[in-house]
Amino acid sequence: MATIRSCADRIERLPSDFGITREIKKLKDRVSAAEDRHKRLKTGTNSDAGPSYDAIPIRDVAQYADPASLVGIDAPREEIIRKLSLQGLGSLVNQRMVVAIVGFGGLGKTTLAKQVFDKIAVNFSCTAFVPVSRNPDINKVLRDIILDFNSGESSEALRQLDQRQLINKLRKYIEGKRYLVAVDDIWSKDAWIILGSALFSNNHGSRIIVTTRKNDVAEECCPSSIDHVYKMDPLDKNDSENLFVEKAFGRKGCPPNLRGVCGKILKRCAGSPLAIITLSGLLRNKVTVSQCEEVLYSLSNAVPEDSDVDAMRKILSFSYFDLPHHLRTCLLYFSMFPEDMVIKRKRLVNMWIAEGFVHCSDGRSKSEIAGHYFDQLISRNLIQPVNIQYDVQARACRVHDTILDFIVSKSLEENFVSFLGYQLGRPDDKVRRLSIHYKEFRDGAGLSGQDLSHVRSLCIFGEPLRKHFSVSLRGLTNLRVLDARDGSPYYTDRSNGFDVSWFPHIDFDVSESPHLKYLDMYELMPMEMSREFYTREVLTGIANLQYLETLDLRTAYVKELPPDIYKLQQLVRLFICPRVRLAAGIGRMEALEELKMISIYSFYSLELLQELAQLTKLRSIHIRIEDGQIGLEQELVLISSINKLSMCNLHSLKIDAFDKRGVDYGTYPLAMSEALSSQHPLQSLRKFKMRHGHLTKIPDWMGSLNHLEKLVLEVREMEQKDLDILGKLPGLLYLSLAVIECPKEMLTFRESTGFHCLKYLAVGNFRNGAEMLEFQAGSMPRLEHLELDIHTSDSTTLCGCYVSGIEHLNMLTTVRVRILEELNQDGVATDVESAITSAVDKLPNNPTLSIEVCSVVLQHDKAYNMRVGRRRSRRFSISKRRHI
Structure with a gap:
């Protein structure tokens, strides 16, 4: 019981x-x-850190500089150009024509549109290529078109206009002009209705190119009988194979033992260039049959034969999980940024560091390692490089929208990022990273009651859509990154016939975030406080952020740094705007590596200037000399500090000089060039710029800067011996010269002159006379980019020509020339155009040539400045470069 x-x-x-x-x-x-x-x-433990630092090699220069394949693009490009041409249109020749390129994501619609655009742009008086994206800010798109047209409007002035005013301004500007506009990645009919009304048919033969994924949008864009919808097809088998082999194996080709399995993998890409490029980045490090078979098995296991979307997602998923842990985390961070945004390399790298994604190893700095992570993601074809410079380094990147869709979905799945706005609704209960998009975020209700104590990164984008916008950002006790650089500082209301600017009320207390490491405070301006007062209030608490590593005050209204800023002992990067007064004690900030820009005033004490020499870890400094020439004793102390820094870690030095009006005041003081020549000047420098104010001549010591890679100078006079001094620099890659006075003799670049590594050369003239340059055979054998200002004046009587020998620069890929033509010089500019075009035609690489002719009226003053009046500009672009 x-x-x-x-x-x-x-x-x-x-x-x-x-x-x-x-x-x-x-x-x-x-x-x-x-x-x-x-x-x-996780990224912190060595055991799970993935491959070693150098395990994934960066692609060769050609691949790095040209990430998008152009295989199979010739035929569709020529077909669309034929559609856009004047042939066969008869009486409709002057009507506006729209060609819409439609196809699924990853087919290469943008690449095709850009190829067509570049090919025919020469035939139009104004051109613009603008992205629209899925959730467009139409006002921004309209502003971008106006800016691309080179209308003379400033970006800030356009931001003050509402949509109706922007449309009216655009319509007025294109009256009587033949325009070409490419509208990339448009998703909605409503967006096209607005853009189409602004880009009206003005009976001058204007053309519009549209790319979209949606057939109904393409049809909406093409209502006229002369409009055309071009349906883009996937790559055929041969083009797919060519693209795959080029990206995965390069010139060596596919190894014979891998051809069978690679052919099966390629079949899964369904002719999508994006899928092929993404997989090729993955397979670049798979060198055995078993490794490739593993990829094939994974793809075949879950991808239906007839599903392009699922196939693309599976390919991206496999590429994602093939990344080491630290690169996965860095890739997910891109979900913080809006679609179609160009993201600067340094900004992204510093945010990664602040988040703790990067750890020192092998004696390299965090910045170097984070930069390598950035390059690895490019090498994997997961992000696209933008603004590739002379050193073959991308200064920025963007993410293809198909890849960004995957990254966002993965971030939400991992609870890596939460969103407010952007039609993604309310964030998860435990918010780790928060991205706020103003254009979709109507008020702060979405944050009501949210626990923000776990937030590590906060980014703000867009501009408020209503005047009394407010959001509470309290309780961010674990915040590491606060970035509001791309948020608009105000909302402007014109409903009552006059402008009223309302500053968004952002309730944020910096003292609540003691772990903050990255701070860009542009957006943090409540509407009830003046900008100056609020900035001062925030700066008062900044000194208590003992872990702060990056402080960006370039867009903040501040007159002087707080006196206790020296307490930021871990601050590595300090960016401030011009005319901000330094605080005593700055020499105690021993962790500083970047300091830009610091204003030097004549009333500064010698002790303050001496403190700069104590920043022994400083790698980059930008100095701006304010209010005319400083005293000789101050100048000598400043130069002494610079020399001491150069014997430590200083790699980049930039010096500007301005008078009280904010314009360059003539020549640098004599001691500026002579004092730098003492002992061992600037031996560690890799970048050196002296602008806005100029040297009287090239000093002899400049030829001893053996590590210099980039040099930007303004010099009053230039002789052959000065050119020979610069030619001695063994590693110089980039040279930009502004020569104020007309040379008294021909400046000749010859093989014996040097410049054997130079890739970029720009020579400008701002006062009088022509550029008299000669390039002899064998000179500058690696030069790729040439940029010249040619002032057509009576100096032709001195030498009979302006520039000669361009045809000897066999490696050139880009030539840009600006001809400054004085009034009443009929035919001179035309002769110069003809001579330059003839020389460029002889070059083997078929470089892109751009010529701009400006009629100017020159007024000279004692500071050797040029003022331009009654300016007319016409662009003459010849795109001859063949893409294979």
Whole structure:
């Protein structure tokens, strides 16, 4: 009986026992999920850090500089050009024509549109290529078109206009002009209706190119009988193979033992260039049959034969999980940024560092390692390089929208990022990273009651859509990154016939975020406080941020740094705007590596200038000399500090000089050039710029800067011996010269002159006379980019020509020439155009040539400045470069 009662008691307790079991199971599941997420995202332990620092080699220069393949593009490009041409249109020749390129994501629509655009742009008086994206800010698109047209409007002035005013301004500007506009990646009919009304048919033969994924949008864009919808097809088998082999294996070609399995992998890409490029980045490090078969098995296991979308997602998923943990985390961080945004390399790298994604190893700095992470993601074809410079380094990047869709979905799945606005709704209960998009975010209600104590990064984008916008950002106790650089500082209301600017009320207390490491405070301006007052209030608390590494005040209204800023002992990067006064004690900020820009005033004490020499870790400094020439003693102390820094870690030095009006005041003081020549001047420099104010001549010591890669100078006079001094620099890659006075003799670049590594050369003239340059055979054998200002004046009587020998620069890929033509010089500019075009035609690489002719009226003053009046400009572009 007792046994039966005992069993009955246990049965009665079963529901509660099962409840406890369920709760335990839930806890275990949560622990397991957190552990899995930690394994996927962690970056700090060496055992799970993935391949070593150099495990994934960066592509060769050609691939790095040209990430998008142009295989198979010739035929569709020529077909669209034929559609856009004047042939066969008869009486409709002057009507506006729209060609819409339609196809699924990753087919290369943008690449095709850009190729067509570049090919025919020469035939139009104004051109613009603008992205639209899925959630467009139409006002920004309209502003971008106006700016691309070179209308003379400033970006800030256009930001003050509402949509109706922007449309009216655009319509007025294109009256009587033949325009070409490419509208890339448009998703909605409503967006086209607005843009189409602004880009009206003005009976001058204007053309519009549209790219879209949606057939109904393409049809909406092409209502006229002369409009055309071009349906883009996937690559055929041969083009797919050519693209795949080029990207995965380069010139060596596909190894024979891998051809079979690679052919099967390629079939899964379904002719999508994006899929092929992404997979080729993955397979670049798969050198065995078994490794390639593993990729094939993974793709075949879950991808239906007839599903292009699923195939692309599976390819991206496989590429993502093939990344080491630290690169996965860095890739997910791109979900913080809006679609179609160009993201600067340094900004992204500094945010990664602040988040803790980067750890020092092998004696390299965090910045170097983070930069390598950036390059690896480019090498994997997961991000696209933008603004590739003379050193073959991309200064920025963007993410293809298809890849960004995947990154965003993965970030939401991992609870890596939460969003407010952008039609993604309310954030998760536990917010780790928060991205706010003003254009979709109407008020702060979405944050009401949210626990923000776990937020590590906060980014703000866009501009408020209503005047009394407010958001509370309190309780951010674990915040590491605060970036509001791309948020608009105000909303402007014109409903009552006059402008009223309302500053968004952002309730944020910097003292609540003691772990902050990255701060860009552009957007943090409540409407009830003046900008100056609020900036001062925020700066008062900044000195308590003991972990702060990056402080960006370039867009903040501040007159002087707080006196206790020296307490920021871990600050590595300090960016401030011009005319901000330094605080005593800056020499105690011993961790500083970047300091830009610091204004030097004549009333500064010698002790303050001496403090700069104590910043022994400084790698980059930008100095601006304010209010005319400083005293000789101050100048000598400043130069002494610079020389001491150059013997430590200084790699980049930029010096500007301005008078009280904010314009360059003539020549640098004599001691500026002579004092730098003492002992071992600037031996560690890699970048050196002296602008806005100029040297009287090239000093002899400049030829001893053996590590110099980039040099930007303004010099009053230039002789052959000065050119020979610069030619001695063994590693110089980039040279930009502004020569104020007309040379008294021909400046000749010859093989014996040097410049054997130079890739970029720009020579400008701002006062009088022509550029008299000669390039002899064998000179500058690696020069790729040539940029010249040619002032057509009576100096032609001195030498009979302006520039000669361009045809000897066999490696040129880009030539840009600006001809400054004085009034009443009929035919001179035309002769110069003809001579330059003829020389460029002889070059083997078929470089892109751009010529701009400006009629100017020159007024000279004692500071050797040029003022331009009654300017007319016409662009003459010849795009001859063949893409294979």
